[in-house]
Amino acid sequence: MTAGRARSRRLGMTTVVVALAIGVGGTATTATAATPGTTATAAATAAPSSATAAEKVDYETWQRDVRAIIDEQARPYIEERTANPSGQKQAIVLDIDNTSLETDFRFALPQHPVEPVLKLSQYAHERGVAIFFVTARPGIISWPTEWNLEQVGYSVAGLYVRHLPDLFQNVADYKTAKRAEIEKNGYTIIANIGNSATDISGGHAEKSFKLPDYDGQLS
Numbered sequence: 361m362t363a364g365r366a367r368s369r370r371l372g373m374t375t376v377v378v379a380l381a382i383g384v385g386g387t388a389t390t391a392t393a394a395t396p397g398t399t400a401t402a403a404a405t406a407a408p409s410s411a412t413a414a415e416k417v418d419y420e421t422w423q424r425d426v427r428a429i430i431d432e433q434a435r436p437y438i439e440e441r442t443a444n445p446s447g448q449k450q451a452i453v454l455d456i457d458n459t460s461l462e463t464d465f466r467f468a469l470p471q472h473p474v475e476p477v478l479k480l481s482q483y484a485h486e487r488g489v490a491i492f493f494v495t496a497r498p499g500i501i502s503w504p505t506e507w508n509l510e511q512v513g514y515s516v517a518g519l520y521v522r523h524l525p526d527l528f529q530n531v532a533d534y535k536t537a538k539r540a541e542i543e544k545n546g547y548t549i550i551a552n553i554g555n556s557a558t559d560i561s562g563g564h565a566e567k568s569f570k571l572p573d574y575d576g577q578l579s
């Protein structure tokens with residue numbers, strides 16, 4: 361896959377999703393609020409191990425690399441971390457594009473989930489963990505994004521999209537601020553999972569897991 365193709369796929373999907381948003385109208389952003397809570401920091405980043413060239417980003421390679429991190433690193437950690445929550449309101453924060461949904465790989469509505477991430481989120485949710493989504497997607501596609509996530513099986517405790525003031529902030533700072541907001545609402549973010557460096561820098565999570573973006577080729 362070339363970078364050009366990846367870009368055009370993203371553009372195509374964005375166009376469809378925006379069209380859907382305009383067609384159905386309205387936006388809905390949720391973020392549950394509660395009492396102030398603890399702030400957890402320190403990130404242990406699991407780096408992808410393989411391909412960097414655009415033409416090497418094929419679906420099977422990507423899936424294998426995602427599974428290596430989610431199934432072999434994130435899952436054992438979540439199992440252990442959720443075994444005894446000690447009264448904490450635990451949360452996981454997920455990026456959306458190419459972390460929760462297969463945005464750059466399949467053209468479909470609803471967009472397909474990234475299966476290993478979906479399964480991990482469902483497991484965590486069953487153990488009482490709230491699943492929050494923090495995305496750079498614009499507010500205009502908030503409603504179809506939430507619909508998409510729920511349609512393919514995600515539990516959505518809160519969805520943070522970028523509204524007008526957020527567009528003037530760099531993505532890493534915006535995402536970090538939203539994680540801080542989730543913590544302020546009383547949650548302990550036990551894991552933050554994303555595929556871009558801007559998803560996981562800035563702390564405000566006990567542990568971070570970096571899925572591959574192959575040098576920025578995946579959004």
Ligand SMILES: [Mg+2]
Pocket residue numbers: 455456457458459554555556578579
């Ligand atoms: Mg992404």
